Amino acid sequence: MQIREIHIDGFGIFTDKHLTGLTSGINVIYGPNEFGKTTLLDFIRRILFGFPRISTSTNPYPAVHGGAYGGRMICELDSGEKIIISRAEGVRGGSVAISTGSGELSGKNNLDNVVGHITEKFYKNVYAISLDELQEIQSLQGEDIRNRIYGAGLGLGSISLVAVKNEFTKQGESFYKPQGSVQKMPSLFKEIRDLEREIKEVQKDLGKYDDLVQQHDRLIKNITALDCQIRELESKQRALENKRNLYPTYLELSDAESELSQLEELPQFMEDALEKLEERKRELTALKGQLDEKSDGIKGLELKMDALIYNEQIIEREPDVVSLQRLSGKYESAIRDIGSVKDASATRAGQIRKKIKEIGQEWTDNIIRDFTLSHLQKDKMLSYKESINEASETVDGASSKLEYHRERKLGESPKGFGGPDFYRYAVYCMAGIGLAGGIWGWLSSEWALAGVSAIILIIGLSVAIRIWRGNRIELKDPLEKEFDEKLREAESQRHRLEDEWHDFLRDINFNENLSPDGALEVVRAIENIQSDLSSLAELHARIKHIQNTIDEVKELHDRVIPCLDRSAVSGDIVANIEIFMQHLNVAKDTKRVKEDFSKRIDELTAKINDLKEKKETAEKEIQQYVSSLGAIDEEDFRTKYKVFTRRIELRGKIDEAKRIIQSTIGRGEHYDNFIESISATNPEEIAFQLNETDIQLKELKSERDQKKEDxxxxxxxxxxxxxxxxxxxxxxxxxxxxxQLRDYSREWVKSQIPLFALEKAISKYENTRQPGVIKAAEDVFSSITNNAYPAIIKPIDSDELRIRDSLGFNKSIIEMSRGTKEQLYLAMRLGLIKEYETRSESMPIIMDDVLANFDDARGPLAVKALEEFSKDRQIIVLTCHKNTLDMYKQLGAKDIIPTLV
Amino acid sequence: MKSIRFVHCADLHIDSPFQGISAIDPGLGKMLRHSTYQAFNNIVDLAIREKVDCVLISGDIYDSADKSLRAQLKFRDGLNRLSNEGISTFIVCGNHDPLNGWSATLEWPKNVFPFPGDRVQCWPLQRNGEIIAQIYGISFTKGDISENLALKFPRVDESVPCIGLLHTNIGANTGHMPYSPCTVEDLSTRGMDYWALGHIHAHTILKTSNPAIVYPGCSQSRHPGESGEKGCCLVALESGTDPDIQFIPTDIIRHKSDVMDITNYITIDDVISSIEKKCEEIVTDMGERHAIIRLSLIGRTDLHTELHRGNIVGDILERVREDFEGRTPWIWLEKLTLSTTGTYDLETLRSGNDFIADIISIYDELEDAESESWQEIQGTLAILFSNWQGKNYIEELSKEKLLELARQARGLTLDKLMGTE
Structure with missing residues (x-):
């Protein structure tokens, strides 16, 4: 890594200062004393490794001219990547941030990753040195630096032996550290000890259990003993309670036995003796009662009989009364019907007379009654009627034919229609209406109208045709003659039949002028009158019958009526019949009751006699019974019986008392002992003893309960x-x-053996193989000293360095001049840097006037060596010496001074 | 000779804690705690199911050093069950449960015959009022009996089967405390038909007849070192024939230690799935028993460095345990030991001329117990094993163990000096 720019926000004398233009190779920052070179050196160190804690030995470089404490450096890594390392005031060395092309990072760990885990100590003593560090021999004695000196030849590539050892040490110390208490093993050991103490406590349970079981057994025995005592006391308590409870019973028993001993013994008496006597007495009393009841019954019946009176006469007339009652309805009908029947008879007689008069004067009721006409005569009469009618019809037929023939003959003349004209017009009109109606019906779909119209049309047309045809018939002669002859022949036949008829009428005494129909009508009238005469005769017979009934009833009524008081009857026969019947029934009932009473009196009398006998027998038996039980009489019997029952009662009391006592106490010996015991005590004494027992029991039970609770x-x-x-x-x-502890101990061993082996191997290596650092340092040192000292020696058994001159003589540190010593140390540092950077990120080398003590010959040689060394590296030289600046500048170093100030 | 059938068991160690396990699931831990008692219950169930004439218990029923009250009471519960079924139980006490270790107030149920410690006692075994066997036995009066108790047994000559009960270490079996030592010869001359022995935790039949000398082994293993099936013997003794001795497993939980070669494995996931497969293979013949498994990974593998990085082993353990979580019966991978090596060739490194070669030479010196380095490392380790206050809990390192650890340390050292870390 090389620094490209330094920006100081606030640090010592610098506030908002910037140092730019730093490049690869040597960069010289020249300035006089107080310029701030050392401040700048420390700023770079602290940006990389943090602000130190405030102490008396370190300068905190407060921002004396204001500005935020800290700043940043723009650096370029070996990879060419640019990063900005900035640090501001904060805990644990201040807060550091690393800005890379890919983002923002913070914290020491990330910075370490960027700068290759170089330690502060190593950087301070090897890379960023001032004259002070250069002169301090101790600054090359650190284990890290020492390992670096030899590490170059270890063959471990990028592996740091120190890191490996540290790792094993750290691993080992995580398990165990002498005198340590927070590591895994001592912590676990403490837990085990604590648990063992707890186990010991729990294990005391076994002894405790035995103690408890023994205590438990003792208590069980105690309770058993207490139970025994309690049972005894409870037994005593029960005995006393029995005495207390049974004392009244005992007294009853005692009194009863005493009284019983004084009463006469009556062995012949039985418990039911009195009951038997009373039974007999009750029977006797019942007999007496029955006797009295029966006598009273007779008296009562006799009184009732005397009071009963009835009509004997009417009972004697009972057949008449019964006949009257039977005829009563018939009589009522006769009285009601007789008038109307007589009227009907008279009316019928009048009608008969009128009918006889209608058929002729010659007829009387007697003639008619006697008149008879045989069936033959009647049939003959009918035959005449038919024959004459046929003859007449024949005459009429012939006559009609003839007439018709003549009319026809007349009609066939051309006169047209012979009838009146309105007939013709009516016919035409009818045909017209029919035609019009038909058309109208056809068109309007009124089929009914069309039908009716069609019928009218047809009728009209038929009549018209007929009229038209009739007018055209013509009468002709031969046929007329024939018709005429037949007419005459028919008339003759009719006359003959009419004569025969007249003869027949005379034979049967009928008026000969009668026509067959008239004769037949007379016959029917006679037969009708004969029927009426018969009906009249029946009416006469009925009138007679009704009258007979009336007469019979009146006769019977008259016979009965004297039997009753006149006030009881009326003039109405029918009402009287009802009264007769009532009186008859009353008389008959009374008579029957009286007869019953008499019969019952006889029965009662017989019973009374029987009862009297029974009563005497019962009285005798009572006396015999009383005597049989040793009593003089009934009173004596009753007295003795009282004694007898008292004895029973006392025995019962005694038995009950014994039963009560025995049910509680028991029989035999228990009972005897109890009686003996209770007879010797009294209730007061019992109560006293009971109280005493209760108190003892309560105490014992309380004690037992307590023990049970325990x-x-x-x-x-x-x-x-x-x-x-x-x-x-x-x-x-x-x-x-x-x-776990055993496992930990094995893990600890597995960390200690490598440490041991590493130490041994390092020692061996130091002793047998020349370190690369020394070799690199030798080259630099030889150059600076112009080959005066071509070799640096690291003795096997010492950390001290020695130099060997060109003549082969060795010199120790002490023997060296100050300048030579500083040259050796500089050479060693450059050797270390060379070795370090074979496997780590390079770091900027900062030198604060380290060449101050180099002489004129070695100074330039040192600068030249540095110039050589600075290829592919960055060296920042801080100096206050112009000639030094010049020396560096002559070798192409960059002067940075103006940009900072 | 009459015929009898009995169950012979020993070394029940009821309610004694499990040892040698450094991590356990709480649920399985509870099963572990109850397993010795359950194993004893299985013995009782077997006796009742088989309607045997008696049950013989040859000592070490529980560990009196534990002072466990519950163990004794549980044992008594089992005896009660046997007694209720009319099955007699004959008991001798061993070094772990000598007579002086039993609760003073514990009462034996009916049909239980404990043997005294001062002499050999003979209890007749009866069936329907008829004596069908004579049972001889003697108990340990205290934990450390060094006397040969076998010699106290009389020479018997009975018409009924004779059985001797003894807690003893025949021939001073290594790995077990040499209490009441005796020889097969000592036992063979007593005239017994069957020697029901206890003390050795592995089921062993020293002689099959004339007389049969049998260790049933413990009924439930309590240590990863006690692997394999554990149980009791169901024995039929019949006139004129060799005893029929059937071993019946009674254990609830079984231990198994095994190795797995991961030479050709490429990823950690391969290792995990193979471990799980290996575990399933191990438990195939365990039936419904829970399994506690220790696996040691061996082989030269590219995964060696990765396996040693950070807490990878812990992560694998966790993963396997998670994958087996909820499985019934349990599979618990208790420990995973890394005994793999990197792909580097030790011989080539040893012949080098650099620091690695130097450090291998140091480890080579540690192979020799007579070497200076061996002595030095002993001194280094003494800081823990001799000077630390907890030294009694961590067990002295045997030479073999130290050698094993040194080899592992060599691997670790080389990993770090040559690896990417």
Missing amino acids: IGKLRNEIERLSSSEDLLVKQGEVELKKQ
């Missing part, structure tokens, strides 16, 4: 201890960490 806690703790995974988890963690 056991619960113990069990929880035991459960917690026995189920805890803490130990295993922590042990697992420890094992993991131990393994």
